[in-house]
Amino acid sequence: MSAQRDASILDVIVVGAGPTGLLLAGDLAAAGVRAVVLDRAAEPVQAPKGNGVVGRAALELRRRKLLRGTGLRVVRPPRFRFGPLTLELGLLRSPLHVLPVPQHRLERLLAERAVRLGATILRGHEVTGLEQDGDGVTVQAAADGSPVNLRARYLAGCDGARSFVRKHLGIGFPGVTSADISRLARVTIPPGAVTRVGDRIELRGIGQLAAFRPNRTGHGSITIAPADALDRSAPNDVYIVSTHEPRADSEPTDELGDDELRASLRRVLGADLPYTTAYAARSVVANSRHAERYRQGRIFLAGDAAHIFGAGGSAINAGLLDAVALGKHLAAVLRGEAPDTRLDVYRSERRPAVQRTLALTRLQVALEAGDETGEALRDVLEELVRDRATARRIATLMEG
Structure with missing residues (x-):
């Protein structure tokens, strides 16, 4: 650990206790980084939302031993849905990995891991203001009607599609609405x-x-x-x-x-x-949008705060991979193993990957269209994906 760190401030404040923020906090804590998660909700959301993790994100969760003793396991399905089409991937060596798990259970597992490793989760804390300077970020929050001020060297906005962090920074969120x-x-x-x-x-x-x-x-x-x-x-x-x-x-x-x-x-x-x-x-x-920037000074965007997709099943996966990348680079800088410029690699790694995911999900939305264009797309692609090599190639792109 760097001997120059100021013990009076936190290393990283994570805004948002969804899958992205919780995985990021856990990864930072595992690297010895002091992370605090702020979430406006007083309790974890129990309403059914996502139903699983698809692709490399599932393997990242397994690699962190998150699934031990849970009865959950990563599978390689012989077939998988792509919009209205079914990709026949074969019984042997399917290229796609899937972890069937309700989102509320995934969040509970991620929260338990983060706390066990040393992260702090403060629920019922709504962020109301942000200020950054050359040394860190100051956060104003409200908890039970009382003001709370926190300061950290960096901040990660993982606070969803309506992200306060993104809006406060004035970062554009262009895209299309269905x-x-x-x-x-x-x-x-x-x-x-x-x-x-x-x-x-x-x-x-x-x-x-x-x-x-x-x-x-x-x-x-x-x-x-x-x-x-x-x-x-x-x-x-x-x-x-x-x-x-x-x-x-x-x-x-x-x-x-x-x-x-x-x-x-x-x-x-x-x-x-x-x-x-x-x-x-x-x-x-459905919205399909991508933030104009992933970083502004000492503040970063990840998960739905940085991108949302028009077809289901992609948001959790992309957000978890954001957390993996951002956590790795933040830990290297905070441990004194790399200069601050290392953090620019986060954008160069994740933006092209997210662009590809956006393209795949926009294609799925187009395939669902009830007009003549949608019908033509379905007719052509349904014929193409009967070729198992084509189906497996699409699955490989979905794997990430």
Whole structure:
């Protein structure tokens, strides 16, 4: 460790206790760096969100022994979804690694690791101001209505798509917003109303739907999957459903009413989905955006604060890899093993990788389009990915 460090200030303040911020804090603590995580929420969010980690990020978690004793394991699936298409990767040596894990459980594991290694997590601390100078960053926060001031040599903004850190710095976030809206929920479907038939789900009054991939109709699409296929602890009568249809004048909301959910399902399916209860219902409008800068002085962006993707399944993966890269470079500088200019490598490493991920997710969104262009793309690519070498090449790009 560097003998010149001022013990009166922290090394790194991490804003945001999502997967990106928690992995970063744990990696810094493992390197002997003093890290504090600030999160505005008083408690970890338990609502279902992401369902797994895909690609090299899964291997990074395994390498950190995060999965020991959890019953979780990284698998290499013989097939995987790419937008509305299925990539047949083969039973042997699939190039894609997947860790099925609910996001709330992943966050708990990452938080336990970070604290065990020496990081501090302060929940209920909302950042309200930032000031930086040549020696460090001063953070103003509010906790239980009282002001809190902290100072560190560096700060990492891992505080999500609506990042206070990014907005406070005035860093642009260009990109595109979808003209469609997705409504998502977990629903309970009584056993008498649903039957699983291989990779298909038969619903009373509706017929068969393919599981895990969009089922297109004349008014949009619906995706349905049994929750226990992604989370073994989930009841076997719970299903994850999502509709995708034109947005019109609808606005996304974190608390979607049952009437709106049922109406969307009815519009897309042309019939009522036979569920009894729904929870964790919300609606989202896909955005695909990339921050103009990853660094401003002593402040960095990572995860959703730096990039968001129009297709699901990419945000956690990209954010975790941001954390791996940023943690490595910050630790080297703070331990006196490299000059401050080493931190510029973070951008040069991650920006091209994120650009490729953005391209892959934008292609998936285009494949979902209900217009003639989307239909043409699906026809051509569906034929191309029947060649296993092509499917495996796409999977290799997704692996990161």
